[in-house]
Amino acid sequence: MNIKILLSHKYLQSFSNKLLTIIFFLIISSKVASAQDYFKMGCIEQDKANLDLAIKDYTKKIAEDPTFTKAYVNRGLCYQDKAEFDMALKDFKKALELKPGDPAILMSLGTVYFHQKKFKEALENLEAGLKKAPNNVNAQYDLGMAKHELKDYSGAILAFNVAINMDPNKEKFYYSRALSKDLMRDFRGAMSDCSNAVKLKPDYEKAYFLRAKEENELQFYKQALEDLEIIIKLSPGNTRYYAEKGDIEFHIGLLKESIKDCNKAIEINNLYGNPFYTKALAERDSGLMDSAKVDITKANELFKGKSPLCWVESAKIKMYTGDYKGMIDDCGFALKISSNYSYAKYQKAYAMAYLGNDTGAIRILNELLTVDNSFAIGYMLLGRLQLLSLNQKEEAKKNFEMGVKVHSDSTASAYCFAFLNMEAKAENILNKQIAHYEETGQRIKRRDAFAELAYVYAITKDEAKFYKCISTALEKGYAYKSWIEDSPELDYLRRKSEYMDLAVKYVLKR
Secondary structure (H helix, E strand, O other): OOHHHHHHHHHHHHHHHHHHHHHHHHHHHHHHHHHHHHHHHHHHHHHOOOHHHHHHHHHHHHHHOOOOHHHHHHHHHHHHHOOOHHHHHHHHHHHHHHOOOOHHHHHHHHHHHHHOOOHHHHHHHHHHHHHHOOOOHHHHHHHHHHHHHOOOHHHHHHHHHHHHHHOOOOHHHHHHHHHHHHHOOOHHHHHHHHHHHHHHOOOOHHHHHHHHHHHHHOOOHHHHHHHHHHHHHHOOOOHHHHHHHHHHHHHOOOHHHHHHHHHHHHHHOOOOHHHHHHHHHHHHHOOOHHHHHHHHHHHHHHOOOOOHHHHHHHHHHHHHOOOHHHHHHHHHHHHHHOOOOHHHHHHHHHHHHHOOOHHHHHHHHHHHHHHOOOOHHHHHHHHHHHHHOOOOHHHHHHHHHHHHHHOOOOHHHHHHHHHOOOHHHHHHHHHHHHHHHHHHOOHHHHHHHHHHHHHHHHHHOOHHHHHHHHHHHHHOOOOOOHHHHHOHHHHHHOOOHHHHHHHHHOOOOO
């Protein structure tokens, strides 16, 4: 063999062996690099919110190394962000098997359980994690949410306090604490938290809405309406905002405005029962009884006949027009839903009494007061029937005294004082109410309180004061005229010229 050829052959063979070795090492190192990079690649995709790609990378990493805890944790977080909570829970449980007692994993488990509405499990895991790592602000917040859902509102507030101290710039922390304070009836505290939330997020609709609710509870009606105006501008197509605005306007006597906003709510969504309900009450107090009957019927349809309150208000609308049979029917529907609904029983007894069935009315009132012995107006009506229909003066007196005892500063107790010939005490109660309604801008309640005071004077036969008060109420549009037309306490007035003039002027018909 030629020496040159031989040398060339040996050189090629050596080069070939070296090349194969290099290729082998490149393949091995590529595989090693791949195994290490899948996790990093997953982290990069997760940071970009490419959750599906991140899950694929973490899954490849787990296939190569089933003991790599961080891959399970991160994949679980991706599933959590996708709201695939069962898959997230599975990954976090596996991670906890690999790393028992790890606080971050325990807290992640707690968060997933919360989203699954397994609040006790959420609480257990969050508390266990926070014992080891108390400075996790998001876990502190989730702990508050879990306690809130478990109705431990004071515990929830304490957890939210910790979260807010750690990070005072998260609007949802304040809003969530406000929800817990609201349920503890700390309306001022809730209102303050909502104010902090909207400072941090000026378009935070839920916080404005909750603040309006607290302001309504505190009788800061002007501020409540201003907040509702703000969120109506943010979301002009939200039926609920108009309905709530209409409800507040109704309660402070802005009846035209209430009807207008309820109509706007109905225009947006005519399958929502609340605006029909509020509109019916505003129409009732405006004397628009035909419209009120139509709207309360529509509200009952939308509530599927399952709201006892709606049936009672339907009965009250019929009471305003002297339709006592209709009252009995509607109260019957309310009592089918809620058999111990005191006010429904009272209204039914009231209607039966006006239809001449005093025995039936007294039976219902005795049943009512056996179940609810703090229902002052029930004692008043029972005593009234005993006094006027049965001439049972002593029994009546006992019931009037009970009415005063169980609720000494209510309208019902004012009536009881009147029947007990304590006119000054009755006056004092109702005059305080009138002043309060004046101060808080509740025009309709103030108007109606004058009519209630007139009834007191009818009982005590103080004619001059009766005419003065009833005229004040009727001039302001007082709509509940049936008691003036039908009440036996006014029988002694009916043939007098002053009463006849009143009847003509305000269209009172018997």
